[in-house]
Amino acid sequence: MPQAELQPESTGATPLPVTIESDDPLLNLVLSSLDDDQAQELVTIDLDGKSSIADFMVIASGRSTRQVASMAQKLGERLKQNGFGHPRIEGLPAADWVLVDAGSVVVHLFRPEVRTFYNLERMWGFDGPSGAA
Template sequence: MPLSPQAVVNIAVQAAENRKALEVTVLDISKVSIIADYFIICSGRTGTQVQAIVEHIQEELKDKGMLALRREGFREANWVLLDYGDVIIHVFQGTEREFYNLERLWGDARIVGVPVNI
């Protein structure tokens, strides 16, 4: 049985935090966009840490039967996007995150606490 979007968020956030991701933010974009229900945004200090965060998120979700529909930016590791359908995960290096500032861009979205109620 597939995981709910909230369960995907909770697992991904925990996995990111296990790899010392910085400034983990979850945005509920369900009321402002049809592309997904949630964005998870977090940062790593280096490209290597960004890749470690991404790989750990993927491993933890794969263990629960969830495979990413798409992964972009992994080789460069400045901004990696993982698409899980209703949940889109953005893992940045700090300067890239500051430049794109998704939290401001999606300012109409509600920031939610984790764990997200299932």
């Protein structure tokens, strides 16, 4: 399983290693793809009991608009190649915030400044590496 770093931006805390383990093949593919593309500050939020839009939300950062766009495009290609259909991808022209809707997994890819501004982790009740609110 890919390992990711989490660094809460609002607290200035030291990065905490987060190991994501799941039986969901779609989530595993998403996490593996983002890890391969060197996504930063990867966070997975279990939406069970919080929303019916998806089972998981994945949030990650890229160092630049070019990296964010590349991660989204490669993720879309990998999802198609592995039989998960054609994901809907929004936000590619600017690539400050790109949404990849893969069905049961929704992926938000940000430039760091934009991620800090919107702070989706706090909005969805993510409170640390365990995902517990």
